[in-house]
Amino acid sequence: MGCCCSSEDEKLSQDGDPDERTRLILPNPVSNSQVNHSDSYGSVPSSIAQQADEQSALSRILMQTANNVIDVSAIETHMVEQHEYIDRATQYSSRLTSICHSASVLNKLHRPALLVDVPALDRVLSAEPISASDLQFIRNTSDHAAAAMRKVVVTHKEDLVVNFGIP
Amino acid sequence: MEEALDKVLDDTMNMPGVTGVLCTDKLGLCLGARGNAPAHSSGLIATLANHAKALEANAEAPPIVCLESDSGNILIRAKDGITTAIYKVPSGP
Numbered sequence: 152m153g154c155c156c157s158s159e160d161e162k163l164s165q166d167g168d169p170d171e172r173t174r175l176i177l178p179n180p181v182s183n184s185q186v187n188h189s190d191s192y193g194s195v196p197s198s199i200a201q202q203a204d205e206q207s208a209l210s211r212i213l214m215q216t217a218n219n220v221i222d223v224s225a226i227e228t229h230m231v232e233q234h235e236y237i238d239r240a241t242q243y244s245s246r247l248t249s250i251c252h253s254a255s256v257l258n259k260l261h262r263p264a265l266l267v268d269v270p271a272l273d274r275v276l277s278a279e280p281i282s283a284s285d286l287q288f289i290r291n292t293s294d295h296a297a298a299a300m301r302k303v304v305v306t307h308k309e310d311l312v313v314n315f316g317i318p
Numbered sequence: 319m320e321e322a323l324d325k326v327l328d329d330t331m332n333m334p335g336v337t338g339v340l341c342t343d344k345l346g347l348c349l350g351a352r353g354n355a356p357a358h359s360s361g362l363i364a365t366l367a368n369h370a371k372a373l374e375a376n377a378e379a380p381p382i383v384c385l386e387s388d389s390g391n392i393l394i395r396a397k398d399g400i401t402t403a404i405y406k407v408p409s410g411p
Contacts, residue, residue, distance in 0.1 A: 269388050278408070281384045281393070289382055289393040289404055292330050296341050297398040299322035300349070306319055 320350070327352045330404065337390060338405035344368065344396070355405050363403045367396035 231239075323341060330339045331352045338353030346361030370381040383394040386408070393404045 271388060278386075280386075281382070281391075285384075285391070285393060285406070286382065288333070289395050289402070292326070292339070292404060293380075293395040293397045293400070293402040295326045295329075296323060296402045297400045299320075299326045300341075300400045301398070302322045303320055 323350055335406045336404060337407060340403045340405075342401045342403075344399045344401065349400070353405060355403060359403075363392075363394055364396075364401050367394050367401040370394075371396060 327339050327341065327350050330336055336353070338351070338355030340351040340355035340357070340360060340363060341349040342360035342364045343349060344364055344367075346364040348357045348360035351357040351360070366383050366385075367380075370383045374381045380396050383392075385392040385394070390405055390407050393406070395402055
């Protein structure tokens with residue numbers, strides 16, 4: 152159109168497919184040859200052939216789209232029945248129990264634990280921290296043990312140096 | 319040589335509610351164990367007593383550590399370098 156930026160468009164217009172009427176679906180070379188062949192016999196067969204080409208191109212696009220689309224509604228859904236749900240829950244819980252048991256056994260082997268898990272934590276925490284009798288008991292026992300250890304002496308029974316192999 | 323300590327351990331085991339008793343030195347060497355007190359836990363027991371003593375550095379009396387669980391209690395006290403641990407069932411209120 153004379154615009155300084157329209158040189159490419161004018162170039163395209165010389166090729167034949169530049170404007171808004173350009174077909175998005177290009178006919179294949181075979182159909183082009185048929186069109187050219189039919190053009191030599193008249194304009195009416197040419198339009199019929201073009202329509203047929205469009206129909207074939209559209210049907211090909213439709214088939215390709217249909218191949219790419221996954222029909223979700225056609226997939227068979229697997230409904231979990233109630234008894235199957237219960238069976239699975241039982242199976243999973245038994246597996247978890249076995250795994251936890253093996254893990255606890257491994258923990259006991261590798262790390263000697265003084266205490267095990269406390270299931271009723273609130274009851275333990277709400278109880279008295281230590282009774283007076285237990286307090287006195289551990290005090291007495293500790294004192295007695297310390298006194299007993301002070302009484303530990305090495306009793307000399309045999310000679311420290313023994314002649315070996317000498318008659 | 320250690321008859322006195324063995325007697326203390328045996329007497330403690332005969333007390334009601336006691337399920338185990340253990341004595342260890344401050345380095346974790348097990349000096350004697352009775353009942354369900356595992357001998358290999360002597361190092362942990364000595365460490366607990368040492369840490370409790372470090373927390374109460376200015377206390378005159380040695381601290382008493384009481385580990386509570388649903389299955390029983392563990393009472394730990396260190397005196398003159400000897401740590402004693404008593405395993406017993408929880409006493410009633």
